[in-house]
Amino acid sequence: MRFATDTGGTFTDLVVEDDDGSITLHKAPTVPSDPVAGVVDALGRAADARGLTLAAMLARGTHFIHGTTHAINAIITGRTARTALIVTRGHRDILLFREGGRAEPFNHTIAYPEPFVPRALTFEADERMLADGTEMQALDEAALIATLDSIKAAGVEAIAVTLLWATLYPAHERRVGELIERHLPGVPYSLSHRVNPTLREFRRASSTAIDASLKPLMTRYLGGLSERLAAAGFAGAVMVLTSAGGMVEASEVAASPISVINSGPSMAPVAGHHYAAREGGWRTAIVADTGGTTYDISLVSDGRIPMTRDLWIGEPYLGHLAGYPSVDVKSVGAGGGSIAWVDPAGLLHVGPDSAGSTPGPACYGRGGTRATVTDASVALGYLDPDYFLGGAMTLDAAGARAVIAGDVGDRIGLDPDAAAWAVLDLATENMVQAIEDSTLTQGIDPAEAVLIGGGGAAGLNSVFIARRLGCRRLLIPETGAAMSAAGAMLSDVMREFSTSIHATTAAFDGARVDAAITSVREQAAAFGVRTGLLAEVELIAEARYFGQAWEIDVPIATPTLAEPADVAAFRRAFDATHEQLFTIRDEASAVELVGLRARVRCKARSGAPFRLAEANADANADAGTLRTRRAYFAGTGWVDTPVLRWDAIPADQEIAGPALIESPFTTVVVDPAARFRRSADGALLIEP
Structure with a gap:
């Protein structure tokens, strides 16, 4: 038995998978002051539904999978740890200068954003490595120890370390970490070459500072979650969902909490990917998850879930840039609440x-x-x-x-x-605008995509949203009311390992690149061994045309890049990807490789059908008979509308609206202009 939870702003969703692969859904109100209480309440409801005590049900569990907004909420509300930042001398304002870009370029009344770590808690280390690995200035350890004394006196709870060129030459950062452990024992710290080895200095510093600031909080939170589950009778593995659409053990998250900033929302696209493939094989799916607080939008195209490193906490350019790989999800403040x-x-x-x-x-x-x-x-x-x-x-x-x-x-x-x-x-118009902002800007016509509605409030207006977008088909899965929790149950154990490397197709250093490939592959393979699961490793290059400011991700199809034929294949893949994204290719320019990532996936779930159990069917005593309820539709007024039980609708029978389709956790509103049917796999397929 496995459990998967998603803690939202209004409700905590729980999906329970029994040993036969069947699943049940449960919901409980979220307790903002104590999110774990909402989780335990949802588990208690699942136990009651089975006629078991909570301890008896939890004793059967092997995995508890948890999605949480605890980390991002702490950043937004300013409840992170008091954090110090150590940088190379002369670069104290790296978080203040940020990167270029303004949300409103000509509005100079907008206040300049404050750095994540204030200047008063930013300290300089006397050291300097050059881009070629030359040690221009050795680390002054005596001066650093004095700095650590100042940090201690400032009442700092966590430390971030970001030194120049540490992504390629991390010796100085490692030594700073050793000195922190010796002189400030027990104070958590983050080193940039471990957190986010990217060449972009602001992103590396920002992500490292955010990571360090979350360590005390998330260590307490996850430790408390594990302890309370154990006290309630659970002896299995506690897993936490990451921003990248996978899950890892809670102990690994405590060591790298930045990886879970977008924990919950990253799962809806995973579920959407599964249902789009199972119900129709659409090339493009718009996955919309309607919660009580937010409306989360993501795209699944050509079977791939898009990723981004431009994850902003707060408004773009005004908030804080995580700069960490995350499923590309856009959220707007529109939900049931x-x-x-x-x-x-x-x-x-x-x-x-x-x-x-x-x-x-x-x-x-x-x-x-x-x-x-x-x-x-x-x-x-x-x-x-x-x-x-x-x-x-x-x-x-x-x-x-x-x-x-x-x-x-x-x-x-x-x-x-x-x-x-x-x-x-x-509310519908706000949601339509948010979807168009995500699709039209990428050259995607919403009319050619299927809209997948998830979340407890999705059924209220998804038909209206699909009609305004011009979508010919709306899909609402039978687990749609708990879309993110369902995605958690479907997700793999996954992690990424990355490194910075610079090479150009004009003069490719195959030996050096292959050494970097070997390094990230070995890290990924070791992670797979630790999980004890069958692992698949995907190698991804971060590359750009020579002179470009930004790179794109290109999967590497060959085992190595040591041979000229391998490099030529990589070049062709880059040109094709660039043309798909930007409609042009520049075969006359060299291609620069600036980073490598190894993404390891370990299958955590068998191939059992992902279907609701009979125990989770609507228990309404009158569900077998046709009922009606008066409902209001614009242009029609009040209409006596049939009320149908979701699981009682015959499969593959087309039905004309209006209808109100109820399940224990959601209601789908179908107006008079729409038609629908229930698929053999239990999903509602609606033609707006």
Whole structure:
């Protein structure tokens, strides 16, 4: 038995996989002050559903897979450790200068962003390595020891070390680490050549500083999670999801916490990739995960999940750049808990602020007083107040209509029905704009893609989103209500090992490049051995045309780059990838290799069908009979709408809208203009 959880801003999702490969879904409210409490609550609900005690169920478990926003939330809220940064003398302002780029180039009223580590906690080391490996200045250890005394006096809780050219020649950084251990025992530290061996100085310094600042927090959090699970009866392996779309053991995350900044959102594309291949084999899938707080968008194209190193925490150019490999996910403040509000000019807005799980939307009856998307959906008749979360929670329909009327309708002159529709319609438009920003800028026509809707709130307006995008097909998987947790269960044990290296096709040093390839391959192979699983290693080159500022990722298909034929094959692959991305190729220019990565994947799950168990079927006593509920649709008004139980819909039978399709954890709204069917694998396939 395996468990996979995703802690969101409103709900904690849990997927349980039994030994026969069948799965069940469970949800519990997230506890912001103690996220582990929400996890334990979800596990308790799963145990109750099986007629077991929590200890008895956990005793059967072999793996607990955890996705968390604890790290990124700590950065956003400023709860990271007090961190010092040690740099080469003369480069104290590396985090202040940053990289070029402005969100609004001509708006000079925007304040210059503060560095992640303040200048007062940035210290200089007397040392200097040159690009060719020459030691221009030896490390002054006596001066460094005095600096460490100053760091101790400043009450620092973690230390980041970023020295020039340490990616290629790390001897000085290693010695600084040894001196930290000797003179500041117990203080966690991060060395840049281990965290992010990239040639870009700001990114390397930024990622190292972020990594160090998270070590005390994440060590406590993951240690507490493991201890509480053990106390509850779990004796298996605790795994944590990484930003790169895989998972590793919790002990490895504590040593490199920057790897889990985008932990939860990175899993929805993994699930989307699985369902796109299983349900239709679409070339391009738009994966949209609607939670209570955010709307997360990613693309799966040609069977590949896109990665990025431009992961910003906060607004691009104004926030902090992680500079660490991550699944490319764009998030906007639009979800079921997004708050609707009217500005002084009388314009309606939805989000980005969210009611979260505490107090939550007004319809939760927990003290929420602001109108949200969920309240609008209740007011429109889309959600059954007596069957929210499978009946585990009763919604206050009158309270929902009251806040919609008071917060929205009375302020913009609309009746409650029109006001509720306006809230949902504007939320839909925000989501459409976010998808178009992610697709059209990459030359992707949304009309040629399948939209995959995930998250508990996805069914409320995914049909409307797909129609506005021009998508001919909308896919909502049977596990869509817990998309990220499902992706966690489908994910592999995975890690990347990287190194910086410079070579050019004009004068290729095959021996030196092959030595670098051997190094990252050996690290990847050793990781695979530690997991005890069958490992596959993919080698990726970071390359660019000579003189370009930015590099692209190109898979290396040959075992080595030692022979001229191997280099020629790499060159052809680079030209083809560059042309696919930017529509041009420059065969007259040399290609520069600036970095190598070995990505190792270890299959953690058997090939058993990923299907919901009968135990997770809708338990509504009236599900076998046709019911109706009045629902409001723009242009039609209130309509007596059939209410269908998801798992009772016959497979491959086309049905015309309108319909409200319910499962214990989500409701899918199909308006009169749409048609749908349920596939043999349990997914809803909707033609908007």
